[in-house]
Amino acid sequence: MAEKVAVIGTGYVGLVSGACLAAIGHKVICVDKDDAKVARLKHGDIPIYEPGLSDMVRSGLEQERLAFTSDIGSAVSSSDIVFVAVGTPPLDNGDVDMTQVRTVFEQIAEHMAGYKCIVIKSTVPVGTHASAAAWLKEKMAEPIEFDIVSVPEFLREGSAIHDTFHMDRLVIGSASRAAAERIAELHKPFGAPVLHTDNSSAELIKYASNAFLAAKISFINEMAHVCEKVGADIQLVAKGMGMDRRIGPHFLNAGIGYGGSCFPKDTRAQLRIAEAVDYDFKILRSVIEVNQLQRQRFVEKVASALNGSLEGKKLAVMGLAFKPNTDDLRDAPALDIIEMLQSRGAAVRAYDPVAVGHARPLLPETILTTDPYEAITGADAMIITTEWDTVRALELTRVKQLLASPIIIDGRNVFAPSDMATLGFRYVSVGREER
Numbered sequence: 007m008a009e010k011v012a013v014i015g016t017g018y019v020g021l022v023s024g025a026c027l028a029a030i031g032h033k034v035i036c037v038d039k040d041d042a043k044v045a046r047l048k049h050g051d052i053p054i055y056e057p058g059l060s061d062m063v064r065s066g067l068e069q070e071r072l073a074f075t076s077d078i079g080s081a082v083s084s085s086d087i088v089f090v091a092v093g094t095p096p097l098d099n100g101d102v103d104m105t106q107v108r109t110v111f112e113q114i115a116e117h118m119a120g121y122k123c124i125v126i127k128s129t130v131p132v133g134t135h136a137s138a139a140a141w142l143k144e145k146m147a148e149p150i151e152f153d154i155v156s157v158p159e160f161l162r163e164g165s166a167i168h169d170t171f172h173m174d175r176l177v178i179g180s181a182s183r184a185a186a187e188r189i190a191e192l193h194k195p196f197g198a199p200v201l202h203t204d205n206s207s208a209e210l211i212k213y214a215s216n217a218f219l220a221a222k223i224s225f226i227n228e229m230a231h232v233c234e235k236v237g238a239d240i241q242l243v244a245k246g247m248g249m250d251r252r253i254g255p256h257f258l259n260a261g262i263g264y265g266g267s268c269f270p271k272d273t274r275a276q277l278r279i280a281e282a283v284d285y286d287f288k289i290l291r292s293v294i295e296v297n298q299l300q301r302q303r304f305v306e307k308v309a310s311a312l313n314g315s316l317e318g319k320k321l322a323v324m325g326l327a328f329k330p331n332t333d334d335l336r337d338a339p340a341l342d343i344i345e346m347l348q349s350r351g352a353a354v355r356a357y358d359p360v361a362v363g364h365a366r367p368l369l370p371e372t373i374l375t376t377d378p379y380e381a382i383t384g385a386d387a388m389i390i391t392t393e394w395d396t397v398r399a400l401e402l403t404r405v406k407q408l409l410a411s412p413i414i415i416d417g418r419n420v421f422a423p424s425d426m427a428t429l430g431f432r433y434v435s436v437g438r439e440e441r
């Protein structure tokens with residue numbers, strides 16, 4: 007059955023959820039408090055780079071199944087189901103800043119005239135469903151019924167639409183069986199296996215999943231250091247581990263560590279959530295520490311490939327976004343790495359196919375370009391920080407001609423060391439023999 011859905015917040019999660027729900031036949035109104043953003047979205051102009059999203063939003067607008075507004079009141083009153091997809095950024099101490107979520111619940115309460123099924127999509131600390139119910143009740147002029155359903159979002163940036171249509175699971179946490187079934191029905195066309203839980207478990211599943219994936223990455227990065235010391239190859243080690251179905255082949259790529267808008271903030275938040283109940287989550291503390299060290303260790307790798315000193319070196323940094331197929335720079339390892347390289351006296355030219363515009367205000371000392379060969383020309387070394395297809399597809403003979411010295415330090419293990427040796431590069435990567 008087609009439902010009327012309001013989605014509050016048009017970041018990644020709000021936009022992707024809204025567009026995908028419209029694509030499966032629901033009538034969706036997306037709300038954002040940012041008027042300028044809403045004005046752009048109304049014309050199908052998408053403020054983020056996400057493959058396929060633009061076409062899906064435009065088609066939703068054309069079919070009149072998707073609309074945008076900055077008027078939360080009209081969106082809430084015209085919808086039966088309300089998705090909350092606003093930001094939960096980190097505070098300086100790692101706690102989650104719940105201001106946006108709280109404000110939205112208070113706004114919903116002010117505009118509720120009848121029953122609402124409120125779905126929390128934002129990543130929120132365990133117990134938020136109960137606080138949200140209290141915020142609603144506090145602000146309601148008179149008692150109105152509602153249900154709060156916790157439906158964590160597991161999409162990855164860069165493949166968000168694919169992830170929505172091929173979800174591994176849909177987690178639905180609710181105290182109300184009827185509300186949970188309604189939300190399961192809403193998502194039915196996605197064909198995902200559904201796990202019904204209580205709200206607290208659903209809230210924790212999100213943090214536990216991100217923490218576990220982050221742990222896989224930090225584990226393989228630690229193994230990469232061991233590989234370097236004993237002369238083994240981390241990619242073969244990861245392949246051999248991943249063939250064991252109990253381990254699985256995913257998230258075992260060694261490199262410069264994880265970044266992005268989720269893993270860094272959610273691992274720190276989970277640590278704080280454990281601390282709040284007087285539990286020292288030792289593994290997670292190490293996962294975070296290893297990830298921070300990974301960026302510094304990579305800079306050391308660059309320095310040692312250039313005989314110890316970065317002073318006066320011209321370096322080409324390939325890739326700014328925290329991963330390919332996104333222009334998101336939130337906690338992108340490349341930004342930290344560039345800052346560390348510059349603080350040690352290097353001059354950096356950086357390439358990215360889509361993130362240069364967002365990077366300008368963040369990297370005032372860096373020459374930015376969307377032409378990979380321009381970044382490389384005259385550089386003392388090429389440094390790979392994001393495994394863009396355009397980086398994989400570089401003409402390496404041309405790269406060699408353009409570089410002042412044929413040195414590549416690869417933080418994403420993009421090329422085969424033996425090929426690079428044949429081409430005459432000094433090639434340093436992560437957890438593999440240096441050539």
Ligand SMILES: NC(=O)c1ccc[n+]([C@@H]2O[C@H](COP(=O)([O-])OP(=O)(O)OC[C@H]3O[C@@H](n4cnc5c(N)ncnc54)[C@H](O)[C@@H]3O)[C@@H](O)[C@H]2O)c1
Pocket residue numbers: 014015016017018019020037038039040043078091092093094106109110113127128129130159160161162163267268
């Ligand atoms: N980015 C991801 O890949 C991803 C994936 C899974 C889960 N999450 C979680 O989803 C949540 C949203 O993250 P994001 O990156 O999609 O969003 P974001 O933080 O980039 O954007 C949030 C949007 O909400 C809007 N907003 C804030 N308060 C509002 C209000 N009162 N009314 C209307 N609009 C309001 C902001 O203007 C902004 O456009 C976070 O909790 C995040 O942890 C994100």
Ligand SMILES: O=c1ccn([C@@H]2O[C@H](COP(=O)(O)OP(=O)(O)O[C@H]3O[C@H](CO)[C@@H](O)[C@H](O)[C@H]3O)[C@@H](O)[C@H]2O)c(=O)[nH]1
Pocket residue numbers: 129159160161162163164216219223256257258259260261262263264265266267268269272328329
């Ligand atoms: O083997 C790997 C896999 C990933 N990464 C890095 O890990 C970070 C995160 O990558 P990815 O998980 O693909 O991207 P996100 O879009 O941040 O998605 C994560 O964070 C989202 C927000 O919570 C969740 O919804 C997703 O399920 C979860 O994968 C990136 O910097 C990657 O380069 C590695 O270093 N090695």
